[in-house]
Amino acid sequence: MAYQNLISEIKENILYITINREKALNALNRDTLTELADVIAFANENADVRGVILTGAGEKAFVAGADIKEFSDYNAEQGEELARNGQHHVFNAIERSSKPFIAAINGFALGGGLELAMACHMRIAASHAKLGLPEVTLGLIPGYGGTQRLTQLVGKGKAIELITTAGMISAEEALKIGLVNHTVSQEDLIIKATEILNLVKQRAPLAVSAAIKSVNAAVNEVNGYDVEISEFGKCFETEDFKEGVSAFINKRKSLFKGR
Template sequence: MAYQNLVSTLKENILYVTINREKALNALNKDTLTELADVIEYANETVEVRGVILTGAGEKAFVAGADIKEFSDYNGKQGEELAKRGHQQVFDAIENSTKPFIAAINGFALGGGLELAMACHIRIASENAKLGLPEVTLGLIPGYGGTQRLTQLVGKGKAIELIATANMVTAVEAEKIGLINYVVSQSELISKAEEILNLIKLRAPLAIAAAMKSVIASVNGNDGYGTEIEEFGKCFETEDFREGVSAFVEKRKANFKGA
């Protein structure tokens, strides 16, 4: 698929995805969401992809929200379908991916933009970033998982405060409350994400996928313990487990194949 709103590059097993609508502050319109769905599917199906770095073009915005004009005249049924489709194709698809997604938040992450970042497994923000869910100022609520994921990350009280006031928080405050993992300078943003993924690349891919599946099962109200037990057992059937044990006994670095 030829992308009009994304730039996608695979380099050294890392898929770099940039939302490329800088003049629109990288806002999420229908076409961009369609392209994101496609690139997520590509990441999941491509063995060479070990992780994804998702960011926005320029230095002003990661994603400054959704394209409000596209749904300004929707009725209730259309609004529900909009949210459902977004969940399935993009936001849940990222969270349920077997490949780690890192959001490199290079500026404003508002509304659907913050929801996109929260769907990723790890979040890093530049010092100038500001994050928030301003939907109630439009008479709406977050519709792409924001009420759920924000609560999981920062707790009920803080989530209700941020959603109900529509206040933005700085990157420093976001790190303090657990909304993001790290704050770095703009120039260090991508290299910090690469640093994390390069460490992950040294580990067993199937074990990484199993661990992520178990964590997500827990936060989404599924049987996290049961999932962990099942995935733990499956790991014993992998070549990577045998390689990891052999490398440990032989005091050498493991060479995992993802098998």
């Protein structure tokens, strides 16, 4: 996979994606979003990919926002289309992926960058990282799911405070309010993300996918319990279920095949 704004590599069934615009603090422009949509689709369709780690180039920024110059003269219709396309092809595509995505936040995660991290299923932040949604300082609001996902993660009051004040918070504060799963040193960031996915890789792939879908339903569906019940039932039809039960009974390690 050759991209202009991304570096992507599969190692031991983990797809590592680096947004490679370090001089621009890895800001999201049209071309970068297009490439992200492509690599996300690749991850979803490729059976060799069991999980994805998404990070930014360098140590300053994960993604320091969107490229404001590209949409500075948009009208309302164009603004809606910008948000709709980005949400459908990138942000929602990550959240709805059957493969777990981990955002390895290696620096500033601001605006669209924090929205990108929140679309991932898990977030790990380097200890020096700063996070925030500063859109109201531009006369905007978050448009890539930020108002929804931040509320789901930290609650209504804290979400309104962070969005309306446009303040940045530290990685430590983000951990305290549940915005990130872990904070580690910069040196340990990818190591920790890989460690988590290596644990996930030992589990039944179809069950992992069903679990992600069911957890998403807790916040995105009218009745997430119905989704959980349906996904639970489907698991009984998989070879992985039979293998898992057999391994448990015979006290051996499971050898899951994703079938």
